[in-house]
Amino acid sequence: MSSFIITIDGPSGAGKSTICKMFSINDGFVHIDTGKIYRSIAYILKEVTEEELNKLELDFKIENLQVLFIYKGKILNDIILSEDIAKKASTIAKNEFVRDFVNKLARTIAQEGKFVIDGRDAGSVIFPNANIKFYLDAKLEERAKRRSKELSVDYSQSIKSLSCRDEQDTQRKIAPLVVPKGAIIIDTTFLSVEEVYNKIKSYF
Numbered sequence: 001m002s003s004f005i006i007t008i009d010g011p012s013g014a015g016k017s018t019i020c021k022m023f024s025i026n027d028g029f030v031h032i033d034t035g036k037i038y039r040s041i042a043y044i045l046k047e048v049t050e051e052e053l054n055k056l057e058l059d060f061k062i063e064n065l066q067v068l069f070i071y072k073g074k075i076l077n078d079i080i081l082s083e084d085i086a087k088k089a090s091t092i093a094k095n096e097f098v099r100d101f102v103n104k105l106a107r108t109i110a111q112e113g114k115f116v117i118d119g120r121d122a123g124s125v126i127f128p129n130a131n132i133k134f135y136l137d138a139k140l141e142e143r144a145k146r147r148s149k150e151l152s153v154d155y156s157q158s159i160k161s162l163s164c165r166d167e168q169d170t171q172r173k174i175a176p177l178v179v180p181k182g183a184i185i186i187d188t189t190f191l192s193v194e195e196v197y198n199k200i201k202s203y204f
């Protein structure tokens with residue numbers, strides 16, 4: 001048996017994870033959120049060196065079609081949501097050894113079955129031969145509005161934090177955020193979650 005892979009890339013707050021979760025609930029796809037792997041590393045390691053990373057035992061399990069990341073028996077998914085962790089994740093994501101670690105783990109998980117994978121380089125680097133690729137985008141102001149509502153943080157703080165991450169993610173030398181070759185671009189700024197989902201489904 002082989003895998004069927006959908007990739008969804010785009011900047012923070014464009015709505016990638018939300019759509020991936022709908023693909024799990026409605027269509028039975030396992031969701032791999034590669035951002036959560038970067039966040040897990042940022043959360044666990046005080047200093048991210050190649051040596052420390054090589055020793056890192058980050059486990060995973062699939063539950064209700066979501067990939068849970070586990071360290072020393074503790075599920076990390078819900079405790080790594082803050083913008084502080086996200087900013088550290090964005091900084092360590094510049095390192096080649098960190099990216100190799102994440103890519104290897106994501107490919108190990110997506111061995112057999114139906115997977116929807118979101119991130120910044122899911123379709124450009126991790127799964128360049130994915131069955132179908134999407135790139136979700138939205139205006140910075142709308143993404144910040146969504147994020148500040150979700151995390152109950154100040155709007156201007158969200159603008160600052162998201163623009164800093166956008167800059168780091170698009171400007172880094174290795175695997176920067178780009179529209180993957182062959183990806184379908186959807187601007188979600190003025191679309192509801194249901195409208196985005198239905199638009200994506202119309203391509204199948």
Ligand SMILES: Nc1ncnc2c1ncn2[C@@H]1O[C@H](COP(=O)(O)OP(=O)(O)OP(=O)(O)O)[C@@H](O)[C@H]1O
Pocket residue numbers: 010011012013014015016017018019035118146147149150188191192193196
């Ligand atoms: N089309 C939409 N309209 C309004 N709100 C949305 C839409 N899509 C997502 N949201 C909301 O925006 C917030 C961010 O969405 P989500 O976490 O899916 O973004 P993301 O692209 O996965 O971000 P990140 O890369 O940081 O994980 C969530 O609170 C979500 O409910």
Ligand SMILES: Nc1ccn([C@@H]2O[C@H](COP(=O)(O)O)[C@@H](O)[C@H]2O)c(=O)n1
Pocket residue numbers: 012034035036038039086089090091093118119120121122165169
């Ligand atoms: N494929 C990816 C996924 C994520 N990153 C970096 O991690 C940060 C956190 O990601 P979220 O999707 O959870 O917000 C993000 O800002 C990126 O710097 C990445 O480089 N590649």
